[in-house]
Amino acid sequence: MDLQVISRDGEPEYAVLPWSQYQALLQAAGGVQRQNAASAAQPVDSAACAPDDYPSFDQVGPLRQAKELTLAQLARAVGISPSYLELIENGTRQPDAAIRRSLAWELGVPGWRGEA
Structure with a gap:
C-alpha cells in the first residue's frame, strides 16, 4: 500500500493514499464505493458566499464550542x-489572513479566507 502519513507535533494526523487503494479499503469494509474523486468531495465554494453570509469573529467561541x-x-x-485566541473571541484582536484561513478550516466556515 502506498501510504503517506502526515504528522503534527510528532503524532500522526492524516493518512494519504491513492484513490484506488482507498476504494479497495472502502469495499473491504463494506462501504459504498464512489466512481471518482469529484463525487467524493464537494468543497464549499467560498466565492459563491457573500461576506455578509460569513459569521463574524464574535462567533468563533460558539462555533468552537459547537x-x-x-x-x-x-x-x-x-x-x-x-x-491570543481568547482575544480574537472577545473582539479585542482581529486575526491576520493566515489565522483567518486556519480558523475557517478548523471550524468548517466557508469564509474568513480573504476578506480584510
Whole structure:
C-alpha cells in the first residue's frame, strides 16, 4: 500500500493514499464505493458566499464550542496561543489572513479566507 502519513507535533494526523487503494479499503469494509474523486468531495465554494453570509469573529467561541473544542485545542490546531485566541473571541484582536484561513478550516466556515 502506498501510504503517506502526515504528522503534527510528532503524532500522526492524516493518512494519504491513492484513490484506488482507498476504494479497495472502502469495499473491504463494506462501504459504498464512489466512481471518482469529484463525487467524493464537494468543497464549499467560498466565492459563491457573500461576506455578509460569513459569521463574524464574535462567533468563533460558539462555533468552537459547537465542535466541542476547548480554547487550547483550537488554538493549538490554528497555531496560536490560547490567550491570543481568547482575544480574537472577545473582539479585542482581529486575526491576520493566515489565522483567518486556519480558523475557517478548523471550524468548517466557508469564509474568513480573504476578506480584510
